[in-house]
Amino acid sequence: MKNFQKLTACFFVGVLSIQWLEVLPTIGTLVFLLLLSVALVKWANWISFICLGFIWAASYAVAIDSARLPSSLEGREILLQGEVIGLPVIEPRATKFLFKVNSDTASIKGASFPSNIRLSRYGKGQKIRSGERWQFLVKLKRPHGLANPYGFDYEKWLFQNEIGATGYVRKSTENKRIAPASRWDMGYWRESLKDYLDSSLQDSAQLGVIKALVLGDRSEITDKQWEVFRKTGTSHLIAISGLHIGLVSALIFWFVRWVCLRIKILNRVATQSAVIVSLLIAVGYAGLAGFSIPTQRALIMLSVVLGAVYWRRHYTPLHVLTVALLAVIIQNPLSVMSAGFWLSFGAVAVILYGMTGRVRQVSVMNQLIRTQWVVAIGLMPLVLYFFQQLSIVAPLANALAVPWVSFLVAPLLLFALPMGLLSSFLSTQGLLLVDRLIDYLWLFLSALAEFELSSLSISSASIWAYIIAMVGVVLMLLPKGLIPKPSAFLLFVPLFFPLKNDPLPEGDFTVMLLDVGQGLAVSIHTASHTMIFDTGAKYSDKSDLASTVIIPYLHGLQTDNLDLLVISHGDNDHAGGAKTLLTTMNVNRTLTSVPELFEDFGAKSCVEGMSWQWDGVDFEFLNPSKFNLFEGNDASCVLKVSSFNGSILLTGDIEKNAERSLLQYLPEKLKADVLIAPHHGSKTSSTERFIDAVAPDYVLFPVGYRNRFNFPKSAVVERYKKRGIKQFDTAIDGAFSFMFYTNKLIKIEGFLQNNAKFWN
Helix, strand or coil, rough: HHHHHHHHHHHHHHHHHHHHHHCCCHHHHHHHHHHHHHHCCCCCHHHHHHHHHHHHHHHHHHHHHHHHCCCCCCCCEEEEEEEEEEEEEEEEEEEEEEECCCHHHHHEEEEEEECEEEEEEEECCCCCCCEEEEEEEEEECCCCCCCCCEEEECHHHHHCCCCCCEEEEEECCHHHHHHEECCCCCCHHHHHHHHHHHHHCCCCCHHHHHHHHHHHHHCCCHHHHHHHHHHHHHHHHHHCHHHHHHHHHHHHHHHHHHHHEEEEEEEEHHHHHHHHHHHHHHHHHHHHHHHHHHHHHHHHHHHHHHHHHHHHCCCCHHHHHHHHHHHHHHCCHHHHHCCHHHHHHHHHHHHHHHHHCCCCCHHHHHHHHHHHHHHHHHHHHHHHHHHCEEECCHHHHHHHHHHHHHHHHHHHHHHHHCCCCHHHHHHHHHHHHHHHHHHHHHHHHHHHHCCEEEEEECCCCCCHHHHHHHHHHHHHHHCCCCCCHHHHHHHHHHHHHCCCCCCCCCCCEEEEEHHHHHHHCCCECCCEEEEECCCEEEEEEEEEHHHHHHHHHHHHHCCEECCCECCHHHHHHHCCCHHHHHHHHHCCEECCCCHHHHHHHHCCCCCCCCCCEEEEEEEEEEEEECCCCHHHHHHEEEEEEEEEEEEECCCCCCCHHHHHHHHHHHHCCCCCEEEEEEHHCCCCCCCCHHHHHCCCCCCCCCCCCCCCCCCCCCCHHHHHHHHEEEEEHHHHHCEEEEEECCCCCCCEHHHHHHHHHCCC
């Protein structure tokens, strides 16, 4: 038994190790490692199993990587047929969905083709439903995501979910539904349930939450609801999760076994019957969530437990957990790349460690409260590592929310929905009761979230701080009397009070050009001041680049206050995230060329000649003119930042007319070492005279990958190249940091130069 656990741990280490690879190994390397593992199995089986774990995970990753869209097919119009998988997400501007391409499209002119792609269809048209077969004319690109410090790794998410391309549906008469969803398809039933919920609960404020609990569809949960769930640490409840599947299965197991024990003919098979029925119900419940990766993981863990019960094997909880871990990483070794994997296995592990083997018997209520305490303490380092946020009220919130949702809401939903086949009245009344129960829970959670210290945002700490905190977890959850608990608390201190970098000396400053796709966002730091120049785009009411890129970056730097926010002009790709930033962070001052758009926040105009100094670093606006010569792009705020260590010119979206004006009135102030290319490198900007006047050593193009404008234009690229100016592109290397340090050359680092992994 112990040998099995040891070898599983070795296999797991091998699987885990591929996450640190920049490039996947070749087939030849994998074959060599396989031969080595076979040769060592008798003398050093632990090394052999580490190698086998690495080989398995790397081979899995190589297979996914080889199924990505070939570069030769990017940007081409391709006619595809396939099936809509999962529930489409309907947004105001577009419908987004996953599309499983027909196998006969596996080769297009000799090129391999991904089986799963993520599509967007813009505008209105025939409704797209899960399980339907469609023909679409599409334009695709290889998986690509924004690359920023402390930001969400979208490419990693695509790779883990085996999505080989993203793109959009072109307007065409060739787009058509080929066949409706089959009644045998789970997608048909998920869509039918979604329609039924819409009609039964059309006026419900909790409809989005109920859809999440029934279908795993969280797209209709509002920002306000998400904020409350995050602050109270109950986000894990708002979906079909392993917890729900396990508890519902346990309830069904208990009920079926209770019934069978009262029927003489079924007495002998009561336990086996309960196992089969509860597992079938669990599979069906997971199917409602589209067999997402978290539910697959939950089903595997549940199957291991129920299998032991069915065959009446008496295994220790640790052995069951080990078997479940092995089954999960064999089924999908890339699951170790997700936060859900660590949190789900971590929760089970800390409960086993903190709750089993205790001599004193306690009441059910005390046990429930202790479980929440154990989970809160045990998962604290993991939660902070993945989310940099900690809910202080989570133990109290979950002590009520977990049994409320798992023992009342979820079972009642499973009863009310099938009841619709017999009586629509009873089914509707059941759903209305569920709605009322969630309303009561919402009042409780909202009240907890209103507390000023309901949650804490914690800056990213070093990996050693998390390891030390895990040691603290081990000591904290030991039985009473073995060690003083306050001493274990000391090991959590590095998480909450991470060491800060030494402040910059006088005159030094750093600039971070964040990767916000086709847009602009720049962070500038001096010894004691921080400012943001532009905020990237806003995509929808729920999505903008301030919340997904800028704020995580600032929190990662342990920065909570902004001394200045500059919005160069009103275009969405520069100003879209401004209001999110203004409402989320403490912003001391806002300057912009369009103050009327932000008058609620006390914004003032940026004007040529306005200047100030922070920590020996000079800031001066060169545009717009005091005389309001231009509007739109040419009225963009143009800011020069300089010290004795170097200078950078931020130009917004100015074009030829503004460039001519600057050349006429302020030619002596244009010289800079670094230039953020005007208007992303459009052909209407970066005139030759302007480039010569700035005479930069470096130029940066803030552009989106394969953007529809084809920025930077080749003619503009050639102008800079002809002058020997070094060029950088955010679409290629992600975010860029520039360091202007005393007695040192300007240092430039692209984020992907030092942080690229095999999925990038």
